[in-house]
Amino acid sequence: MRLGVRRLAWEDLPVRVAWFNTPSVYTHVPLDLPIGLARTEQWFRDTLMNVSRVDFTFTDAQRPQEEQQAFAGLTNIEPVHRRAEMYMVVRPGETGRGIGTAVLRWLCNYGFANLSLERIMVTTLADNQVARHLYARVGFVNEGVLRRHFHYQGRLVDRHVQGLLRSEWEQQAWHTPQPVPFSLDTGS
Numbered sequence: 052m053r054l055g056v057r058r059l060a061w062e063d064l065p066v067r068v069a070w071f072n073t074p075s076v077y078t079h080v081p082l083d084l085p086i087g088l089a090r091t092e093q094w095f096r097d098t099l100m101n102v103s104r105v106d107f108t109f110t111d112a113q114r115p116q117e118e119q120q121a122f123a124g125l126t127n128i129e130p131v132h133r134r135a136e137m138y139m140v141v142r143p144g145e146t147g148r149g150i151g152t153a154v155l156r157w158l159c160n161y162g163f164a165n166l167s168l169e170r171i172m173v174t175t176l177a178d179n180q181v182a183r184h185l186y187a188r189v190g191f192v193n194e195g196v197l198r199r200h201f202h203y204q205g206r207l208v209d210r211h212v213q214g215l216l217r218s219e220w221e222q223q224a225w226h227t228p229q230p231v232p233f234s235l236d237t238g239s
């Protein structure tokens with residue numbers, strides 16, 4: 052499948068709300084539930100003024116207006132320290148088809164080549180082995196566990212940390228030193 056990439060837009064928000072209220076997503080992404088459209092619109096308005104994050108929508112290139120396949124982004128972008136965190140969510144029901152791998156590679160290429168980052172990190176909840184397996188396969192290194200780090204659903208939970216350095220990204224066959232175009236292939 053060929054994916055197009057664009058900045059997250061107002062028209063994506065109802066789809067994003069529906070995904071984040073899906074159990075296969077909200078059990079792995081620690082957000083205050085339920086996620087409503089009004090709160091998401093307020094959140095999005097705030098992101099438009101926030102230079103420390105960039106949020107993308109990945110669409111079926113054949114039907115870019117109605118077929119969102121993934122949302123992903125870089126947050127806590129720190130220009131001085133040249134680091135950022137990443138997140139990603141693949142359309143529920145479409146996982147396991149290579150979309151996540153392609154999106155993650157694109158996001159890393161964007162962060163290192165377009166933004167000149169030195170480090171991208173990601174945190175996951177303890178039971179999200181699927182995501183950690185994917186991040187490790189793409190090249191992320193396990194860096195440890197922040198124990199009882201995050202208040203989520205009434206209790207303190209661990210966050211697993213993985214990171215990818217520029218030097219490690221440069222060793223990946225898929226890395227692109229030139230700024231990445233806003234499209235990609237998933238290989239399926």
Ligand SMILES: CC(C)(COP(=O)(O)OP(=O)(O)OC[C@H]1O[C@@H](n2cnc3c(N)ncnc32)[C@H](O)[C@@H]1OP(=O)(O)O)[C@@H](O)C(=O)NCCC(=O)NCCS
Pocket residue numbers: 075076079080137138139140141142145146147148149150151152153173174175179181182184185188
């Ligand atoms: C994590 C996520 C982004 C992965 O996206 P994806 O499109 O399924 O990723 P891919 O298809 O490229 O590959 C995922 C790998 O996990 C495996 N996988 C996918 N779904 C799985 C499942 N339900 N159970 C076990 N393995 C699974 C795939 O087979 C593949 O393994 P492989 O590398 O050995 O072939 C997606 O599952 C998702 O959106 N999860 C919910 C939100 C989330 O957890 N986000 C990350 C929070 S930081």
